Amino acid sequence: MEFAEYVVGRRPALMRFATVLTCQTWLAEDIVSDVLGRAFERWDRISVMAEPHAYVRRMVVNEYLSWRRRLARTSPRAEVAEDVPVGDGSDERAARDAMIRRLARLPRRQRAAVVLRYYAGLPDAEIAVELGCRVTTVRSQISRALATLRVDLTANPHTYQETR
Amino acid sequence: MTDLRALNDAFEELERRADAATARMPLGLPPRTRPAASWSRTRLVPITLAAAVVAGVATGAVLLVPTNDPGSQTGLLAASSTPPPVTTTSTPPPPPAHESPEVLAERFRAVLGDLGTFVVTETGPGASVMTLPAGPLTGAPTTLDPEPTKQVGSSIVGTLTATGVTGGFDLLMYPGRAGDKAQCALPDEPSCTVRDLPDGSTLATGQFGLEGSGVTNEVKLIRPDGLVFGMHVSNRQSPKGSGPVLAGHPPLTVEQLVAIATSDRW
Known part of the structure; x- marks a missing residue:
């Protein structure tokens, strides 16, 4: 190519x-x-x-x-943190923008781990290779990040695959 | 609490912003004939990136090293397999400063002398090396991923006090590629200077203003054999310029950093 x-x-x-x-x-x-x-x-x-x-x-x-x-x-x-989530009054949009702000405030390695798992859809072993750390470290980073993001995996557990 | 749908919604919104930004970006494709670095900006030239995070340590570097790159192999060999000097005593030569964070800290303490004191809070390797697969340059795809990342050299992070002024510092050393040139982390900054030293080393220095009253001083020295020395001091607790401001200025000046980097006591 x-x-x-x-x-x-x-x-x-x-x-x-x-x-x-x-x-x-x-x-x-x-x-x-x-x-x-x-x-x-x-x-x-x-x-x-x-x-x-x-x-x-x-x-x-x-x-x-x-x-x-x-x-x-x-x-x-940072353009994200300045957004005020009241533009259209939609609860969904407010929740989404609040999530983006929480995501933007995550420590970089935690954010990278979350994005690689839930956006890029990589398994933890590959995330560990990408971040140069152990799999257990990846899992603890993601666990802490999800707590900060206030995401409850038991509420609706599914993951995302990059399609493009 | 929410569920992963909110995270997915956030990703989709960020994608939408990315698409809008992409639509505004010029394509800027390089010419078909590839003059060296014709695509890149000035700061893209070096193979040595200006330091990336490695496991557990907030400082370090990433090298992209072709496995069959003669320059790379020469550099590493020069740094690692030079025969010891002939000596008539039984005293072994001292280990290189980058052998371990402990040795690096010990050597730094000797170089620093009476100039100041420091406390190490983090240690780790100096660089992660990503190795591209070996040739051939044409033909079928070789492997799914590059070879596993290898870690080389050492780094230390902590706080340093000199003449009553305390601030954050980091220091790294690792065997890099012979022939690489030192660059500032922010080469476009007016304070950035790069010069060649008589022994063939290249030296880059800079001072970067940070948010609030933060200031970070930087020195980068790459010796002819590829050995890389990098150090930052800041008046903030973190040498990356974050954390509380501990003083009005960094504990060491750029000139003092240069004296440390070029010391013959390493």
Whole structure:
């Protein structure tokens, strides 16, 4: 697969993943641009992998977790936390926006673990590889995150698979 | 409490925002002939990313290393298999500073001397290495994923006090790729400087203003053999610039960081 073909086909999915991961479209744009830049430089090797997209997605996670991204100066532009969930008066929308704000306030590794499991649909073993930690650590991170998100798994247990 | 539907709704809303942002983005595809780094921004050039989180430690780096990259192998070999110097005594050579966080802390204490004191609160490896599958560069797909991430070097995180000023710091060392050049974490910052040293090392320094009254000073040194030294000090409790402000300025200046990075006591 040519790099241009990959970008045209997969950049929207990468942007979605990065936005869900960061809760901020400006940061997602920045991360995806940086990652695609580095992927371009190594495309000869990445393109021969069975799942180039999985590898590039992993690059997105690593970039998101990198310390350069963790500088406090990069945090105040959060667009999500400023949303006021009263626009249309809908309870569903208010609950959704409240959930986004809670998601945005999660520690980065907890948020990454939640997104990889419930958005990307990865098993815990693969999440552990992506985050460079043990499976038990992944599970404890997710458990703490769900408590913060006030998600009760027994209420309606199901998971999500990335389809794009 | 709610259920996973609320989380799914949140994901869908974020997807919608992502799609709107994507629609505004120029495609910006690179030319078909690939001049080096023609797609990337200035700060995309280095293979060494500016530090990513590794397990349990909030500092470190990620390297993308082609397994058959001669430069990479040379760099690692140079750092790890250089024969010990001939000596007439039985005293073994000291371990490299990056051998373990404990050795790194001990060596840092010696380098710091009377300049200050520090307390280590976190330790871990210096970098995670993601290795791309070996060639051939053409043909059928090779493997589903790259080889398992490998961790190299050491890092320490904590608080440092110098001349009565306390702040957060982190310090990492790891054997990287020979020939890599040091870069600032934020290369577009006016305070960023990068220069070559007489021994072939490259040195990058910077000072970054943070939210509120936060300031972080940074130094990055990459030696000719690829050994990477990185350090940050902040007037906030975390060297990443978060946590409470502990002082009006970082406990060490950029010049002092340079003196530490280039010390021959490592």
